[in-house]
Amino acid sequence: MKRALAIVMVLALWPLPRAHADETLYLRLGGKTGVAHIVAESVSLWMADPRVASDFGNINPDHLKMRLEEQICQITGGPCVYRGRPMKAAHAALNLTQAKFNAVAEDVQTAMDHAGIPYRTQNQLMALLAPMQRDIAVR
Amino acid sequence: MQIRKISRVLAMTAVLPAAAAVAAVGGIVTVSQQNRAFAVSNERIAHGQTIRFDNDDQFRHQIYVESPSFNFESDEADPGTTVDILFAKAGVFQVRCHIHPKMLLTVDVN
Numbered sequence: 001m002k003r004a005l006a007i008v009m010v011l012a013l014w015p016l017p018r019a020h021a022d023e024t025l026y027l028r029l030g031g032k033t034g035v036a037h038i039v040a041e042s043v044s045l046w047m048a049d050p051r052v053a054s055d056f057g058n059i060n061p062d063h064l065k066m067r068l069e070e071q072i073c074q075i076t077g078g079p080c081v082y083r084g085r086p087m088k089a090a091h092a093a094l095n096l097t098q099a100k101f102n103a104v105a106e107d108v109q110t111a112m113d114h115a116g117i118p119y120r121t122q123n124q125l126m127a128l129l130a131p132m133q134r135d136i137a138v139r
Numbered sequence: 140m141q142i143r144k145i146s147r148v149l150a151m152t153a154v155l156p157a158a159a160a161v162a163a164v165g166g167i168v169t170v171s172q173q174n175r176a177f178a179v180s181n182e183r184i185a186h187g188q189t190i191r192f193d194n195d196d197q198f199r200h201q202i203y204v205e206s207p208s209f210n211f212e213s214d215e216a217d218p219g220t221t222v223d224i225l226f227a228k229a230g231v232f233q234v235r236c237h238i239h240p241k242m243l244l245t246v247d248v249n
Contacts (some may be wrong), residue, residue: 056243057241058175058239058240058242059238059239059240060237060238060240063237063238085183085199085217090198092197093196093197093198105162109237
């Protein structure tokens with residue numbers, strides 16, 4: 001009897017973690033509000049980061065945030081469509097280094113730290129962003 | 140008026156090599172966009188004339204005019220495309236880009 005009760009209790013509790021595991025990365029990042037928060041802080045960090053600030057000197061931060069929110073939303077399983085240009089075309093004229101790409105990625109991780117995003121979730125987003133290095137950094 | 144304008148612009152182009160990115164074609168004044176900037180910072184035209192903005196850049200641009208008497212906003216324009224703005228009224232107007240806030244062209248329409 002005790003064993004049956006224990007099984008029922010386990011089953012009752014089981015659906016919660018399963019449902020959580022089925023959530024998209026987009027939802028685990030906090031959905032629209034969470035992604036917007038991460039993007040806003042990332043852009044602020046980039047514009048204040050001496051390693052990359054000059055690369056953002058003539059870019060409207062609000063426009064940049066809009067496109068980044070769309071892109072992160074789309075690649076993490078959210079309901080958005082990225083309307084910006086392909087990464088290679090968008091960055092071709094900037095002659096960016098791998099060091100700059102790494103600095104930008106580091107600032108995104110800092111923004112996620114500040115937002116309280118768990119490391120495992122952070123790593124899942126970084127794994128989606130990392131392959132973009134091939135198209136963004138040219139040297 | 141338009142013929143005078145064309146002659147004037149062509150004469151300026153011949154005299155000033157730096158003005159080569161600005162040209163008048165059939166009464167339309169053309170301004171190039173390169174390196175996230177307009178090729179010129181000032182332009183004078185007659186009212187009723189059009190400025191054609193060539194995106195000769197490697198970036199998208201989205202130009203706009205905001206003023207009490209005239210407003211204009213383009214879609215985002217890819218490299219290799221053009222945007223025409225007809226200036227129907229006299230005045231001084233600032234053309235800017237939503238994406239690149241340091242881009243500024245002052246248009247004096249007489």
